[in-house]
Amino acid sequence: MPVEEIDIDALKKKAVQYRREILETITEAGSGHPGGSLSAVEIFIALYDYKMNHKSDDPKWEDRDRLIVSKGHISPVTYVTLANCGYFPKEELKGFRKFGRILQGHVHIKVPGVEFNTGSLGHGLSVANGIAMGAKLLKKDFKTYCIMGDGEIQEGSVWEAAMSAAHFKLDNVCAIVDYNKVQENGPVSEIKGLEPLADKFRSFGFETREVIGHNLKQLIIALDEFGTIKDKPFAIIAHTIKGKGISFMEGEKSWHGKAPNGDQLKEALKELAPEE
Amino acid sequence: MSEKIPTRDGFGKELVELGRENDKIVVVSADLEDATRAEYFKKEFPDRFFSVGIAEQDMVGMAAGLSMQGFVVFINSFAAFLTNRAYDMLRLDLCYNDCNVKVICSHGGVTVGQDGASAQCLEDFAIMRALPNMKVVCPCDDFEARKATRAFAREIGPMYMSTSRAPLPVLTKADDKFIIGKANVLREGKDVTIIACGVMVAEAMAAAERLAKDDIEAKVVNMHTIKPIDEEMIIACAKETGSIVTAEEHQITAGLGSAVAEVLVKNCPVPVEMIGVNDSFGESGSPEELLSKFNLKDVNIVEAAKKVIERAAGV
Numbered sequence: 001m002p003v004e005e006i007d008i009d010a011l012k013k014k015a016v017q018y019r020r021e022i023l024e025t026i027t028e029a030g031s032g033h034p035g036g037s038l039s040a041v042e043i044f045i046a047l048y049d050y051k052m053n054h055k056s057d058d059p060k061w062e063d064r065d066r067l068i069v070s071k072g073h074i075s076p077v078t079y080v081t082l083a084n085c086g087y088f089p090k091e092e093l094k095g096f097r098k099f100g101r102i103l104q105g106h107v108h109i110k111v112p113g114v115e116f117n118t119g120s121l122g123h124g125l126s127v128a129n130g131i132a133m134g135a136k137l138l139k140k141d142f143k144t145y146c147i148m149g150d151g152e153i154q155e156g157s158v159w160e161a162a163m164s165a166a167h168f169k170l171d172n173v174c175a176i177v178d179y180n181k182v183q184e185n186g187p188v189s190e191i192k193g194l195e196p197l198a199d200k201f202r203s204f205g206f207e208t209r210e211v212i213g214h215n216l217k218q219l220i221i222a223l224d225e226f227g228t229i230k231d232k233p234f235a236i237i238a239h240t241i242k243g244k245g246i247s248f249m250e251g252e253k254s255w256h257g258k259a260p261n262g263d264q265l266k267e268a269l270k271e272l273a274p275e276e
Numbered sequence: 277m278s279e280k281i282p283t284r285d286g287f288g289k290e291l292v293e294l295g296r297e298n299d300k301i302v303v304v305s306a307d308l309e310d311a312t313r314a315e316y317f318k319k320e321f322p323d324r325f326f327s328v329g330i331a332e333q334d335m336v337g338m339a340a341g342l343s344m345q346g347f348v349v350f351i352n353s354f355a356a357f358l359t360n361r362a363y364d365m366l367r368l369d370l371c372y373n374d375c376n377v378k379v380i381c382s383h384g385g386v387t388v389g390q391d392g393a394s395a396q397c398l399e400d401f402a403i404m405r406a407l408p409n410m411k412v413v414c415p416c417d418d419f420e421a422r423k424a425t426r427a428f429a430r431e432i433g434p435m436y437m438s439t440s441r442a443p444l445p446v447l448t449k450a451d452d453k454f455i456i457g458k459a460n461v462l463r464e465g466k467d468v469t470i471i472a473c474g475v476m477v478a479e480a481m482a483a484a485e486r487l488a489k490d491d492i493e494a495k496v497v498n499m500h501t502i503k504p505i506d507e508e509m510i511i512a513c514a515k516e517t518g519s520i521v522t523a524e525e526h527q528i529t530a531g532l533g534s535a536v537a538e539v540l541v542k543n544c545p546v547p548v549e550m551i552g553v554n555d556s557f558g559e560s561g562s563p564e565e566l567l568s569k570f571n572l573k574d575v576n577i578v579e580a581a582k583k584v585i586e587r588a589a590g591v
Contacts, residue, residue, distance in 0.1 A: 109373065115344075116340075116344075116373060117368065117372050117373050118368070119368070120364050120367075120368050122333075123337055123364075123365060123368060123369055124337075125337075126333065126334045126336070126337025126338050126340075126341065126365075126369075127337045127338070127340050127341040127344075127369060128341060129334075129337070129338050129341060130304075130337060130338035130339060130340055130341015130342040130343075130344070130345075131341040131342075131344055131345060132341070133326065133338065133341065133342060134341060134342045134344065134345025134346070134347060135345065137302070137324075137342075137345070137347070138345060138346075156333075157333040157334060157337070157365070160328070160331035160333055160334035161334050161337065161338075163328075163329070163331070163334075164328050164329075164331070164334055164338060167328075167329075168326070
């Protein structure tokens, strides 16, 4: 579908709803990772509501596009997305991080729609490459996406995987970096800077695009370019804001991995409005 | 005894056979396929062989991804490098996700020889058997390496095999049964049981010969599977012989001896002596020199057997 025909306003409303549900889910659990979930909302919407071929009533459909959530702590945005797509009842979000329930703290294959257990950083891109290589061996056309955090790509294993993606000409792999600029203990640029990040991916052999990661139109255009480039892996550097949408969370390292209390939730929900 | 063959060769040869039978078998490698013998497969099936270069972590992750597409994936390297460096990937990608990936590592133990301590893995049993879902096998000869490789291809789930660089005598027969988790008795005896794996099985057999000269009848058990360990066999041996010596080319900490002791303390606590490397790194030298230096020879097993028999008798 051409980007002009997409109802971007409807998707923006959905982003507001997802942010609300992410915050409610984490508050109910009493723990979780709001910052990196809120920064990745539009990425998930662009993938699940626009780009990816998937069937919520047949999560193991063999021709589905795959998503590896390499930064496994953004389970809240992953689960909210999957619930809204119909993979499991939304009621289940109330069981997030609770004993005996399916929604594990970090993304888990018990949850319909999740492809791979993660939680230790720097694993996802190698796995995505393996899936993509398998697809080529089997002559399957599906695509594999991998969402990574910016702090995560300080892990050396990410760059081992990046070299492999280019060496094996995996043009069916799309790496998406949620570049929200903040990691657990502070700004990425102060802890160990990534710049020039797009150049790093380019020099590793990736066809690379930089977008505002909260701009659905930009994300969709970049995702549509993936798949048109042959013999090279694709990378999207999505410039985002950690804790996006909630003034007291934005850019704040302390909201990387803690739950709002009831009052903070109320305050946060008042602020949510569609992105202009 | 006939020709001596490293168990890595058995793995390499059998993998080629398996590759002919099953086109879903693929190999991911990290630039040591010449040493592990996975290169036999590479030569015959270049389209099903992928080298990620010297990148063990990437090798494990890529193998996990391939296995999710229905491939039976064999990865390989030196034990020291793959199990230690890529442990997080083995734990999370393979074991936590229960991926059908077979981890084949050559160069276990001090018999690696002249390369020295950095390449001599002495802790792989310990760290591999601590992982849920992982099975751990260490074959003692060429036949067993071939059968283990075949079993790995057949059974589903993550599995680890340690193979030798050192040539080993052939102690089993072509038609001996090999079942993962079921140990084999190589020699009967009533006075003491020697439970060994890999390189140390030959030393255990030589020790039993020596003990026989002193009228001590040692039973020798080839415990090719360290996990799941054959509890039934261990308990039966304890009841039958009343004392046990374990022998492994591995740290005493958390290896075969520990696995055997875990079974015994719960079920039939008899005296145990453990032959293994005692909290130290290896060094350069010939396999024979190093087995002697680290007290891993038949004579050391003999000494341990006599001691454990005395302990059992309350002397």
